Amino acid sequence: DGLRAARRVEHRDTLADRQGEPDHPATMLRMLDASAAESAAAMCLLVDGVWTGTSVPGLVEALDRLLGSDKHWAVRALAARALAHAGRPDALESLLRVVHDPTVEVSCAAVRSLGETGGGDARRAVRRSATGRTAVAAAGALAFAQDPCGLPALVQLSRSPEPRHRRAAAQHLDRVGGRRALDPLRAMRASERSRDVQLEAAAALARCAPLAD
DSSP states (O other), X not given: OHHHHHHOOTTXXXXXXTTTSTTHHHHHHHHHTSOHXXXXXXXXXXXXXXXXXXXXXXXXXXXXXXXXXXXXHHHHHHHHHHHHTSOOTTHHHHHHHTTTOSSHHHHHHHHHHHHHHOSHHHXXXXXXXXXXXXXXXXXXXXXXXXXXXXXXXXXXXXXXXSHHHHHHHHHHHHHHHGGGGHHHHHHHHHHOOOHHHHHHHXXXXXXXXXXXX
């Protein structure tokens, strides 16, 4: 079916051999406008760094079309991830628009990409996403960006009733807050009932040990 087609990227190694061809940008754009499988393959080459999109006119527009209208959520999610690797500042607007996509996988992909894109607007959007269905993705994006302003959002997430949210907060607090993460992590270790969350908090505290002196 369409979902399986969108995930079919077995032929990307063959396509990767074409990266040095003079028509590489045109080849990429043709693939993005082709079948779901070829679109997915082209975007995987972008995400994997095999192809670069920095000098491809029309790339963001092509990815934006897929992001906004493709019927397969897997293709839309890949488009969101590929936009982070397109190397183009005009990708930001497209990502901001789909943070609240009806399909959670697409929203999470957009949040992760915003964390990699950088810039004030992108980071503020990630902080606002550190709740509900995009909370785990936002925690990882804040850690990737090492955004110190994201610490309050992760502290709030550490008090969530959902163990997976608390685990994500424990996993990333030290990368976001540095020394300031010590007290929230100690509080989590002392009060947490979930064994998995306790272990994540303990591991984060061990990483923070040099900061405690």
